[in-house]
């Protein structure tokens with residue numbers, strides 16, 4: 001655009017070739033601009049889907065305020081907790097959450113009563129297992145077997161729709 005003004009002084013002084021080249025570029029950029037805007041929206045949406053555990057999505061899904069942990073089960077990152085048998089180790093809250101029957105959510109400390117392992121948890125056949133030394137607990141925290149020798153402490157849980165409030 002500036003080149004045209006500098007060389008010709010006015011738009012009427014533009015020769016046909018320059019006009020077509022300029023108009024073509026403008027149209028091309030306008031076209032690309034529209035698509036780039038579309039890409040921005042798409043990539044923004046995609047990046048929300050790919051947020052890491054500590055990203056924005058997780059921040060809105062799990063909030064910790066002192067001894068209160070709030071889970072928003074509408075968040076994609078917590079989708080495992082929406083159905084029966086789903087469970088998650090929420091390390092940032094030091095909580096294991098388990099969906100017992102599709103509705104009831106139970107929450108436990110992630111600190112194993114045996115030797116305080118926090119990251120060896122698994123859940124299957126309605127039992128929690130600490131793989132550090134294979135202590136096993138029922139899905140209500142009751143001790144079953146292994147060196148822990150006592151129950152896994154359970155936290156109080158209140159659920160309103162898809163918002164779960166855990167009091168530690």
Ligand code: FES
Pocket residue numbers: 112113114115116117130131132133134135146147148
């Ligand atoms: S720390 Fe869990 S079984 Fe040993």
